[in-house]
Amino acid sequence: MTTLTPPPTMPTAATPAATGGRPATRPRNAPQRKKARQARALVLPALIFSVVMTQIPFLTTIYFSTLQWNQLRPDEIAFNWFKNYAVVFTGPDFLPSLMSTVIITGSSVVLSLLLGLFFAILLDRKFVGQGLARTLMITPFLVMPAAAALIWKWSMLDVNVGMVNWALNTVGLPSVAWNTDLPIVTIIMLLTWQYTPFMMLILLAGLQSQSREVLEAASVDGAGPWRTFQWMTLPHLRQYIEIATLLGSIMLLQAFDPIAIMTKGTGGTKTLSYLLYERAFIGLDVGQAAAFGVVTVVVTIAVATFALRTLFKVFINGGER
Amino acid sequence: MLVKKRALAVGAGLIISAVALSGCSGAGTSSKNVTLTLATVNNPQMKDMEELKGTFEKDNPGIKVNFVQMEEGDLRAAVTADVASGAGQYDVVTVGAYEVPQWGAQGWLKDLTPSLKDDKAYDVDDILPPVRTALSVDGKQYAVPFYGESSILMYNKEMFAAAGLTMPNEPTWQEVAGFAKKLNTAETAGICLRGKPGWGDLFAPLTTVVQTFGGTWYDENWDAQVDSPEFTEAVNFYVDLLKDAGEKDPVSNSFTECLNQLSAGKVAMWYDASVAASILEDPTSSKVAGKMGYVHAPVNKTEESGWLWSWNLAVPATSKNADAATTFVKWATSKKYQRLVGETLGWTRVPPGARTSTYSIPEYKEAAAAFAPITLEVMNAVNPKQPGLNPQPWVGIQYVTIPEFQDVGNQVAQLVADAIAGRSSVEDALAKGQKIAQAAGDKQK
Numbered sequence: 001m002t003t004l005t006p007p008p009t010m011p012t013a014a015t016p017a018a019t020g021g022r023p024a025t026r027p028r029n030a031p032q033r034k035k036a037r038q039a040r041a042l043v044l045p046a047l048i049f050s051v052v053m054t055q056i057p058f059l060t061t062i063y064f065s066t067l068q069w070n071q072l073r074p075d076e077i078a079f080n081w082f083k084n085y086a087v088v089f090t091g092p093d094f095l096p097s098l099m100s101t102v103i104i105t106g107s108s109v110v111l112s113l114l115l116g117l118f119f120a121i122l123l124d125r126k127f128v129g130q131g132l133a134r135t136l137m138i139t140p141f142l143v144m145p146a147a148a149a150l151i152w153k154w155s156m157l158d159v160n161v162g163m164v165n166w167a168l169n170t171v172g173l174p175s176v177a178w179n180t181d182l183p184i185v186t187i188i189m190l191l192t193w194q195y196t197p198f199m200m201l202i203l204l205a206g207l208q209s210q211s212r213e214v215l216e217a218a219s220v221d222g223a224g225p226w227r228t229f230q231w232m233t234l235p236h237l238r239q240y241i242e243i244a245t246l247l248g249s250i251m252l253l254q255a256f257d258p259i260a261i262m263t264k265g266t267g268g269t270k271t272l273s274y275l276l277y278e279r280a281f282i283g284l285d286v287g288q289a290a291a292f293g294v295v296t297v298v299v300t301i302a303v304a305t306f307a308l309r310t311l312f313k314v315f316i317n318g319g320e321r
Numbered sequence: 322m323l324v325k326k327r328a329l330a331v332g333a334g335l336i337i338s339a340v341a342l343s344g345c346s347g348a349g350t351s352s353k354n355v356t357l358t359l360a361t362v363n364n365p366q367m368k369d370m371e372e373l374k375g376t377f378e379k380d381n382p383g384i385k386v387n388f389v390q391m392e393e394g395d396l397r398a399a400v401t402a403d404v405a406s407g408a409g410q411y412d413v414v415t416v417g418a419y420e421v422p423q424w425g426a427q428g429w430l431k432d433l434t435p436s437l438k439d440d441k442a443y444d445v446d447d448i449l450p451p452v453r454t455a456l457s458v459d460g461k462q463y464a465v466p467f468y469g470e471s472s473i474l475m476y477n478k479e480m481f482a483a484a485g486l487t488m489p490n491e492p493t494w495q496e497v498a499g500f501a502k503k504l505n506t507a508e509t510a511g512i513c514l515r516g517k518p519g520w521g522d523l524f525a526p527l528t529t530v531v532q533t534f535g536g537t538w539y540d541e542n543w544d545a546q547v548d549s550p551e552f553t554e555a556v557n558f559y560v561d562l563l564k565d566a567g568e569k570d571p572v573s574n575s576f577t578e579c580l581n582q583l584s585a586g587k588v589a590m591w592y593d594a595s596v597a598a599s600i601l602e603d604p605t606s607s608k609v610a611g612k613m614g615y616v617h618a619p620v621n622k623t624e625e626s627g628w629l630w631s632w633n634l635a636v637p638a639t640s641k642n643a644d645a646a647t648t649f650v651k652w653a654t655s656k657k658y659q660r661l662v663g664e665t666l667g668w669t670r671v672p673p674g675a676r677t678s679t680y681s682i683p684e685y686k687e688a689a690a691a692f693a694p695i696t697l698e699v700m701n702a703v704n705p706k707q708p709g710l711n712p713q714p715w716v717g718i719q720y721v722t723i724p725e726f727q728d729v730g731n732q733v734a735q736l737v738a739d740a741i742a743g744r745s746s747v748e749d750a751l752a753k754g755q756k757i758a759q760a761a762g763d764k765q766k
Contacts, residue, residue: 071401
């Protein structure tokens with residue numbers, strides 16, 4: 001539905017790392033101005049297209065969010081000002097859901113980033129079967145999320161025949177009822193498994209763009225592998241880590257399939273995206289769902305612009321870029 | 322690139338001409354030829370119906386039937402939008418028992434009572450009375466059941482024999498709990514019960530337990546009764562039974578998951594939909610075929626505790642071909658159709674739980690000997706007008722026929738799932754549930 005429109009912040013927030021150069025200086029003479037006009041004209045269709053595709057649904061969502069509209073009572077649609085927002089902010093659902101979203105998204109991003117870095121460093125070396133290993137490593141990201149959730153539910157985590165419990169039993173540990181007892185861990189585990197390859201790919205690209213000469217010079221100067229990694233590789237990877245975190249957060253905020261298929265929102269796994277789905281398709285309350293959607297977008301924009309930027313400053317020496 | 326463009330142009334042309342053509346055929350409906358559009362959920366019995374529609378079209382020249390299969394949620398959205406806008410896209414729709422009385426009362430469905438009564442050959446009195454009651458509002462029948470089900474207790478006879486236990490035909494929940502504890506081992510669970518949150522998952526069996534313990538969702542004034550002592554006692558019983566002798570990881574489990582564990586011989590008992598029996602008796606997919614016994618749903622304070630569900634065919638009030646649509650609905654739910662399914666597709670595929678006469682067809686009785694008698698017995702015994710101890714302001718057993726119920730049931734189920742996992746107490750969960758249920762109840766006043 002329209003409420004699931006991706007947050008419109010994505011291009012803006014990605015700007016610092018995505019565009020290398022500064023905007024061109026103001027054209028002074030006529031031919032230059034004409035060229036600029038042409039350039040703008042060429043960009044226009046794409047711009048209109050993206051405005052139509054993202055902003056019109058968003059405006060419609062804002063409009064819906066001011067309506068009293070239950071799908072099973074189509075004759076009682078009425079304008080009700082900000083009543084839906086009152087429900088969002090005074091009801092018991094929003095804050096716990098925001099917390100779950102932060103916990104699930106945050107831990108999955110951090111874990112998959114760390115694991116991704118680890119595998120990227122391993123794959124950066126030359127060895128026989130490197131291509132095969134790389135392809136295998138990427139596979140989890142290529143599996144459809146719903147299919148992945150079903151595989152985890154039935155083959156990995158099933159309490160009777162699942163492989164994870166079988167492995168636990170072989171080392172003498174008791175079986176774990178994952179969905180019942182550890183729903184948050186289950187979801188974070190699955191999302192980490194799925195997004196590690198994504199993080200790994202970005203970081204691997206970063207590692208491979210590092211100049212070998214610099215590394216050689218470092219080793220000539222007597223730096224050990226750890227010092228080289230800490231002082232040469234990590235600073236080089238900073239931008240890659242930033243973009244991986246940003247894109248990963250945006251994608252993981254929308255994680256839905258494993259929650260719908262495995263935990264059904266119990267035990268602190270009712271993230272904003274699942275809550276939204278519940279309001280729209282189980283509650284059938286279009287107005288309330290739209291209000292939740294609008295608030296989610298606003299929160300996402302806030303997180304993307306302020307929180308992540310502050311977070312990145314930690315990495316940056318003296319705050320310069 | 323050029324080739325692609327040309328293909329695109331050709332494709333576009335084809336679509337335009339197809340639209341134009343369908344426009345023509347649409348315009349032609351007023352004369353003789355009618356194309357009915359049937360929107361249906363995509364489950365196997367409906368696919369069988371599509372396979373056999375040729376027979377109907379042959380018997381009724383001039384009427385063609387076009388099937389549109391959808392997921393349940395999509396179907397609901399499509400039909401409500403169609404009815405609300407008066408577009409009349411659909412002539413026949415499949416509607417669950419939960420929604421028939423709601424849609425009927427809203428005036429969205431055609432009242433089928435006169436056309437069913439007038440047709441002697443159709444024999445409307447043959448439809449199982451409780452099902453008919455559940456599909457009627459104020460004496461008007463808005464849909465006909467295509468197939469129906471109740472809930473029964475299924476048990477593994479070998480395990481019972483090995484433990485020296487005997488299952489009575491009408492067990493109480495206390496007896497069942499006792500058996501479950503005796504049969505619960507490290508390898509096999511005593512009983513499988515749904516624990517997956519959802520009004521149609523966890524709360525289908527749990528609501529029947531609540532009712533037989535004397536509880537209910539709402540009293541006659543639409544005041545919620547979720548935190549009442551009876552409701553609490555029932556949920557505590559259910560949660561404790563799951564803890565003591567239930568399957569592991571209950572929050573993962575609903576119909577399909579329990580079915581798998583039963584078929585693999587990992588569980589001794591299962592309380593769930595009666596249609597499960599036909600799958601458990603299929604030797605190609607089940608290890609326990611022929612080893613299962615079937616008895617009435619366990620009770621506590623009521624006489625009977627089975628639920629009642631049916632998938633039904635109805636004609637939207639906006640249909641422009643209501644007469645032809647009614648003809649089709651009657652054909653698909655007739656005695657003749659049942660024989661047709663049996664003779665062409667096999668007797669185990671006859672849609673069960675709709676007509677009494679189904680259970681006297683000799684071939685069907687033979688094919689479904691293990692579970693047909695008990696299904697008929699339970700389905701005739703349940704009372705959808707008052708399934709619990711106290712009168713209720715709606716007709717239906719494991720659901721409340723108000724639009725808000727699926728939301729209420731879903732949210733309370735999530736709270737109960739937390740109690741099953743031990744993250745909260747049943748009392749806390751139901752205290753929160755009471756508020757949710759009361760908010761919905763207030764809207765009915």
